[in-house]
Amino acid sequence: MGIRNCNSLDEVRDEIDKVDEQIIKLIASRKNYVKQAAKFKHSIDEIKADDRVDDVLDKVRHQALSLSLSPNLVAEIYQKMIDDMVETEIAQFRNTGTF
Numbered sequence: 001m002g003i004r005n006c007n008s009l010d011e012v013r014d015e016i017d018k019v020d021e022q023i024i025k026l027i028a029s030r031k032n033y034v035k036q037a038a039k040f041k042h043s044i045d046e047i048k049a050d051d052r053v054d055d056v057l058d059k060v061r062h063q064a065l066s067l068s069l070s071p072n073l074v075a076e077i078y079q080k081m082i083d084d085m086v087e088t089e090i091a092q093f094r095n096t097g098t099f
Contacts, residue, residue, distance in 0.1 A: 027081065034085045038092070047089045053082055 006012045041047050057075050064074035 031085055038089050044090055044093060047086055047093060
């Protein structure tokens with residue numbers, strides 16, 4: 001991922017806005033894959049998948065460290081995102097009994 005050398009604060013802010021747009025699109029893509037995964041789950045325990053959550057958090061912590069980012073910050077962001085997506089899946093499961 002190349003970082004553009006900006007010549008003004010406005011340029012920096014424009015580039016940050018572009019990165020933010022990409023991040024939002026990637027989160028939406030992730031959520032769509034989560035929805036696909038839901039088709040293969042048959043219980044709330046499968047939805048929660050504590051072992052999988054732990055694996056994901058461990059993986060993103062290591063990735064953060066390799067990029068000189070705060071592993072705690074990245075893990076907190078992911079935990080919030082995962083919690084929200086799990087809540088959505090559970091609500092859907094309780095409302096319909098299936099996915």
